[in-house]
Amino acid sequence: MASEKVLKMIEDVKSLTVLELSELVKALEEEFGVSAAAPVAVAAAPAAGAAPAAEEKTEFDVILTGAGESKMNVIKVVKEISGLGLKEAKEVVDNLPKPVKTGISKADADEIVKKLKDAGADVEVK
Numbered sequence: 001m002a003s004e005k006v007l008k009m010i011e012d013v014k015s016l017t018v019l020e021l022s023e024l025v026k027a028l029e030e031e032f033g034v035s036a037a038a039p040v041a042v043a044a045a046p047a048a049g050a051a052p053a054a055e056e057k058t059e060f061d062v063i064l065t066g067a068g069e070s071k072m073n074v075i076k077v078v079k080e081i082s083g084l085g086l087k088e089a090k091e092v093v094d095n096l097p098k099p100v101k102t103g104i105s106k107a108d109a110d111e112i113v114k115k116l117k118d119a120g121a122d123v124e125v126k
Contacts, residue, residue: 060105064097068120
């Protein structure tokens with residue numbers, strides 16, 4: 001069993017937005033001189049943790065399910081929405097389905113879905 005300190009860190013990480021997770025990964029890379037092999041995998045963790053709270057439906061997750069024919073346009077929009085770097089945004093698009101934004105309002109989810117669909121992507125909201 002993990003220590004209380006570790007469990008608290010896990011809970012703190014679960015509450016971060018995709019943008020905040022990206023900032024955390026970059027800060028950890030700089031602090032410890034390492035490279036995160038799959039920073040996108042960290043972004044998927046909050047989605048799993050948020051699933052039990054789905055009854056209330058005050059928070060929504062935008063899941064990218066397909067890049068369509070304009071993959072580069074979709075990568076650019078994912079980069080803009082998530083705050084990820086170009087390489088990380090490309091990894092998201094190359095490894096679908098992936099959450100792009102989690103724990104957001106219905107209005108924000110609708111706006112993001114519109115941007116992604118305008119770029120040619122296939123998207124679903126959960």
